[in-house]
Amino acid sequence: MTSALEVAMTRHIGEFDLDVAFTVESGISVLFGPSGAGKSLTLALIAGLLRPDTGTIAINGQEVTDCARHVYVSTQDRRIGMVFQDGLLLPHRTVLDNVALAVRQSRGRAAKRAVARSWLERVGADAFAERRPSSLSGGQRQRVALARGLAGDPALVLLDEPLSALDAAVRSELRTLIRKVIVASGIPAVLVTHDAVEAEELGDVVINYNEGRVTGYRVVERVRDTEPDGDAPRSSESP
């Protein structure tokens, strides 16, 4: 079976050295570790926003980076979705237009907007489809960002600390939503966090990061994977 993501790469930035190799299958894989461990840098390299110094990256079996062969598929052509820490919704477009911009699989404005609206419904954000991002709360913005990240039918969705800018109550609510929506979509996801609770509640697999290295790999066993609302995670750790 083809892996959703295969990474083996190095990148040197200033005093920092990233040297990681891991594989991601279906479900949510969490890159967990302290700030400055190289988690977000890893996402940027997977997304093609930066280039590794050496190594390869394959998404859904397709090689998107191979430094030795000078293969660098552009970010646009990697079929990824991204959810950023602060949403990064375009302030001059409505919520619906923000999500529609990410829809790749349909042609024409009306078709794109229909797909976007269905994703807004799935994340519970359809009520403010015509509003501008500046009028939304932080939690509402991240719901829209999640819809935007998934609306393009990506082969892989990358979430860079999507909850870290939110207060505790909203984080808890959105943790449940993120897991529910991503599992239901069937789209493999890589999520970055430095929050242990978040890693445990969201991840099927937790990949531990420290100082630019993968230091551990842990499968989180779940009682009921199809109904994530009732999940009770249990961990089985491996070195």
Added chain:
Amino acid sequence: MTGLIPHSWLNWLGIPPWVWNPLSVSLHAALEATVVVGVVGIALGYALARGRFPGRGAIETIFSLPVALPPTVVGYYLLTRMGGPGPIRTFEVHVFGHPLTFTFAGIVIAQIVESFPYCVRFSRAAISAVDPRFEQAARAMGVARWRIPFLVTLPLARRGIVAGVAMAFGRAMGDFGATMIVSGSVPMATTMPIALYNAVIFGTHQQAMVLALAQVVVSLAILLGVSRLGKVRPW
């Protein structure tokens, strides 16, 4: 533009030809110059803000030079390059049949050179201030590279760009030195500032007062209108 408003309307509005003719030349020339400056200046501002190529600083300095130079110096160089012997004059004669000095086109060229730096500098500053992560987010959404400036960068930088275009238009409307040297005071190619200068020189102070007031009113109205464009649909 003179023909855009019938003389009967001008008579009815009480606008005498000695006001309308130079005003229409100024508006026409400034609009043409601003269109050219807007398109090329915003593109160059974008390249300077987002491009990574050698000589960016030198390019910005060269295109900013007209701001630091007296307009008469700019006019002198334009007159000698466009009107004097050399490849530029040869090109003008080959394409237009005559040199462009002392013509309406000469006025537009002088205004383009004078107003260009304002548009470039304002655009570059506004585009540089846009968080590049918005563009990264668009790339991750699969938005084609060529569409990102139009969908993301320029709309986010709109206010600064509109201010730059408005400044360029104001500079073009108000240019005296460069226009005077390149095109002089040719009938039907006399701008408002030159008409005002003539009125002062010939001692027709009543006309000078009216011309000055007309320029103030028109410039104010246009700048207010343009500044409104940058405030439409605030976020």
